[in-house]
Amino acid sequence: MQIFNTPIEYLKGVGPQRAEVLKKEIGVFTYQDLLHYYPFRYIDKTRYYKINEIGFDFPLVQILVRLKSFEVIGEKQSKRLVARVVDETGELELVWFKGLKWIEKTLKINHLYVVFGKPTFFNGKPQMAHPEMELFSKESKERGNLSLQPVYSSTEKLKQFSLDSKGIQKLMSNLLDTVFSEIEEVLPSYILEKYKLLSRRDALLQIHFPTNSTVLSRAQATLKFEELFFIQLKLLKIKHLRTLKFKGNVFATVGNKFNYFYENLLPFQLTGAQKRVLKEIRFDSQKGIQMNRLVQGDVGSGKTVVALMSMLLAIDNGFQACMMAPTEILATQHYASIKSMLPDDFVNIALLTGSTKKKDRKKILEDLVIGTLNILVGTHALIEETVVFKHLGLAVIDEQHRFGVEQRAKLWKKNLIPPHVLVMTATPIPRTLAMSLYGDLDVSVINELPAGRKPIQTIHLYENQRLRMFGYMRREIAKGRQVYVVYPLIQESAKLDLKNLQDGIEVLSREFPLPQYKISIVHGQLKPDEKEFEMQRFIKGQTQIMVATTVIEVGVNVPNASVMIIENAERFGLSQLHQLRGRVGRGSEQSFCILMSKDKLSKEGKVRLETMVKTNDGFEISEVDLQLRGPGDIEGTQQSGILDLKLADLTQDQNILHEARKTVLEIMEADPELQNAEHQILGNFFHKHNTGITLDKIS
Numbered sequence: 001m002q003i004f005n006t007p008i009e010y011l012k013g014v015g016p017q018r019a020e021v022l023k024k025e026i027g028v029f030t031y032q033d034l035l036h037y038y039p040f041r042y043i044d045k046t047r048y049y050k051i052n053e054i055g056f057d058f059p060l061v062q063i064l065v066r067l068k069s070f071e072v073i074g075e076k077q078s079k080r081l082v083a084r085v086v087d088e089t090g091e092l093e094l095v096w097f098k099g100l101k102w103i104e105k106t107l108k109i110n111h112l113y114v115v116f117g118k119p120t121f122f123n124g125k126p127q128m129a130h131p132e133m134e135l136f137s138k139e140s141k142e143r144g145n146l147s148l149q150p151v152y153s154s155t156e157k158l159k160q161f162s163l164d165s166k167g168i169q170k171l172m173s174n175l176l177d178t179v180f181s182e183i184e185e186v187l188p189s190y191i192l193e194k195y196k197l198l199s200r201r202d203a204l205l206q207i208h209f210p211t212n213s214t215v216l217s218r219a220q221a222t223l224k225f226e227e228l229f230f231i232q233l234k235l236l237k238i239k240h241l242r243t244l245k246f247k248g249n250v251f252a253t254v255g256n257k258f259n260y261f262y263e264n265l266l267p268f269q270l271t272g273a274q275k276r277v278l279k280e281i282r283f284d285s286q287k288g289i290q291m292n293r294l295v296q297g298d299v300g301s302g303k304t305v306v307a308l309m310s311m312l313l314a315i316d317n318g319f320q321a322c323m324m325a326p327t328e329i330l331a332t333q334h335y336a337s338i339k340s341m342l343p344d345d346f347v348n349i350a351l352l353t354g355s356t357k358k359k360d361r362k363k364i365l366e367d368l369v370i371g372t373l374n375i376l377v378g379t380h381a382l383i384e385e386t387v388v389f390k391h392l393g394l395a396v397i398d399e400q401h402r403f404g405v406e407q408r409a410k411l412w413k414k415n416l417i418p419p420h421v422l423v424m425t426a427t428p429i430p431r432t433l434a435m436s437l438y439g440d441l442d443v444s445v446i447n448e449l450p451a452g453r454k455p456i457q458t459i460h461l462y463e464n465q466r467l468r469m470f471g472y473m474r475r476e477i478a479k480g481r482q483v484y485v486v487y488p489l490i491q492e493s494a495k496l497d498l499k500n501l502q503d504g505i506e507v508l509s510r511e512f513p514l515p516q517y518k519i520s521i522v523h524g525q526l527k528p529d530e531k532e533f534e535m536q537r538f539i540k541g542q543t544q545i546m547v548a549t550t551v552i553e554v555g556v557n558v559p560n561a562s563v564m565i566i567e568n569a570e571r572f573g574l575s576q577l578h579q580l581r582g583r584v585g586r587g588s589e590q591s592f593c594i595l596m597s598k599d600k601l602s603k604e605g606k607v608r609l610e611t612m613v614k615t616n617d618g619f620e621i622s623e624v625d626l627q628l629r630g631p632g633d634i635e636g637t638q639q640s641g642i643l644d645l646k647l648a649d650l651t652q653d654q655n656i657l658h659e660a661r662k663t664v665l666e667i668m669e670a671d672p673e674l675q676n677a678e679h680q681i682l683g684n685f686f687h688k689h690n691t692g693i694t695l696d697k698i699s
């Protein structure tokens with residue numbers, strides 16, 4: 001095993017200088033790092049193309065040509081090296097914009113070259129920019145036998161040390177010579193057989209030196225499976241260790257508060273999905289095992305009431321509960337909506353945020369320690385050291401996936417027996433991401449909207465159709481409804497944001513003048529109490545229009561609002577648009593979402609707006625979002641470690657992820673300690689590669 005940790009300078013063909021560049025440029029420090037430096041594509045080398053075959057939109061090709069001439073032309077930015085190459089059918093231009101000096105030095109007139117690249121047409125002539133090229137030699141003829149030529153990504157700096165794709169491949173060949181016999185299997189053989197995976201040795205060999213495309217696909221599938229399998233194993237192992245280490249508070253009874261609320265106070269019938277999720281929570285919380293559950297529900301699906309009833313359950317069993325929200329506005333909103341559902345002296349409930357006054361804060365903390373405070377709602381202020389509960393039984397985190405495994409663990413530090421944890425997310429997360437990001441949690445889904453909701457109608461309008469937008473606003477306000485108008489927040493320029501907003505307000509105030517119409521304005525530059533004041537005016541129905549930057553994005557609940565207008569909608573991400581739209585359609589009347597955009601949209605911007613018009617389904621939207629942006633840009637993924645994926649791609653490899661997770665679940669069910677003979681191999685891998693999972697880490 002240790003051989004894989006050998007520093008890369010010891011590999012034949014590397015040495016100290018190249019080692020430095022490999023480390024700096026592509027993070028390759030050890031043999032192992034290089035072994036997992038996979039090609040990012042393969043060139044079909046079964047043939048050489050002729051220049052006169054090259055057409056528009058051609059794939060990567062390999063051609064055999066003679067170099068006739070080259071020269072550096074242009075100034076500054078447009079400075080480039082242009083080379084003229086020919087074969088018996090025609091002439092082609094090769095162009096480089098970077099690394100000119102280096103390339104110029106290596107080119108040899110009248111020699112034969114093998115050139116790879118993606119051809120295009122420029123000014124009517126075939127051209128190839130930044131091609132890879134090597135002198136034609138006996139060796140390249142032989143390597144031509146490899147029908148699929150791997151391409152490794154390289155950098156200008158690496159190339160200066162002859163580590164272009166070919167150079168890296170040479171190192172790979174040396175590496176495999178050295179370590180091949182040491183590569184050990186990591187997956188049990190029954191899994192390899194079941195999924196027709198290659199042995200690990202073959203997979204690693206084939207991914208770097210593929211014999212043909214069929215074997216290559218199997219090699220890729222094998223390594224992807226392995227990668228995703230071990231992430232899942234890690235997550236589910238955390239979960240298992242947690243159950244071993246922590247007893248859970250037992251919520252044995254469904255008591256008076258819960259029942260009274262359900263029978264007398266609940267203003268509507270729970271949906272089937274809400275009931276099911278509550279049942280799951282009740283079942284979990286009476287087992288004596290700490291609950292860690294994710295409740296996923298689309299916007300407006302009624303998560304707050306589920307959270308509240310779970311908290312009542314905790315209180316009925318002699319515990320306290322807390323609810324944590326990512327922003328002050330949201331925490332305040334949760335606090336207000338919970339209070340509004342309960343009579344005054346039903347439970348003791350308080351709000352704690354960064355702007356709670358010193359005196360109030362002191363009283364809250366005292367009540368918390370002696371246990372007279374039942375529910376504490378707040379922001380991240382709740383996990384500060386000074387906040388001490390007498391007996392915290394349940395923590396609800398309304399988190400919009402801002403918390404990863406480790407952050408959640410912070411909450412548990414507060415208690416000998418950690419509280420049950422309920423994570424609520426409104427933005428639907430694509431299934432694959434949810435599995436990876438929250439793989440250690442049990443998942444409940446509220447997949448049903450309250451009865452009587454009409455699907456929101458979404459309309460996309462361009463600037464020259466603004467009058468129609470005013471029309472919608474007037475009509476709805478005349479019916480007694482309220483309207484949101486939202487402007488994007490351009491983080492880099494708070495001033496510009498404000499200007500945008502102010503211009504918008506000016507126009508709106510002209511169209512909707514006082515005293516008939518009243519407008520609330522909320523933006524990031526206001527103090528918390530000013531924001532709160534403006535929000536309250538709108539919530540209470542004293543104003544009909546709420547103009548805001550995206551501060552209202554999540555969680556605001558004004559059922560009477562029926563129009564959501566989003567200005568510069570093309571600037572928003574899909575999940576944000578969906579969240580914003582979710583602020584309307586929360587009552588029983590027909591609601592509208594109007595997406596205002598500029599005329600010229602990018603391709604992606606167009607897809608986003610079309611998707612919004614087409615569907616109201618948050619899960620569908622999140623899948624499109626994942627495809628457009630990739631997992632890296634989706635909030636929360638940073639902390640999860642799933643971005644370190646070397647090969648697997650969460651968008652394309654959903655099936656593999658699914659199967660990997662299923663396999664791990666079966667293993668953890670049957671043999672959680674990984675002691676069976678067939679699973680020892682997994683235990684070994686786990687310990688050797690230490691994935692960072694120890695009891696300390698999760699305590």
Ligand SMILES: Nc1ncnc2c1ncn2[C@@H]1O[C@H](COP(=O)(O)OP(=O)(O)OP(=O)(O)O)[C@@H](O)[C@H]1O
Nearest residue numbers: 268269270271299300301302303304305426450555
């Ligand atoms: N079963 C139900 N029947 C009717 N109305 C309901 C039901 N459950 C919740 N509601 C109402 O629907 C609205 C949305 O509920 P809630 O605020 O809990 O949604 P949410 O899931 O938190 O959504 P978001 O993430 O968008 O804030 C509220 O006005 C709430 O009172």
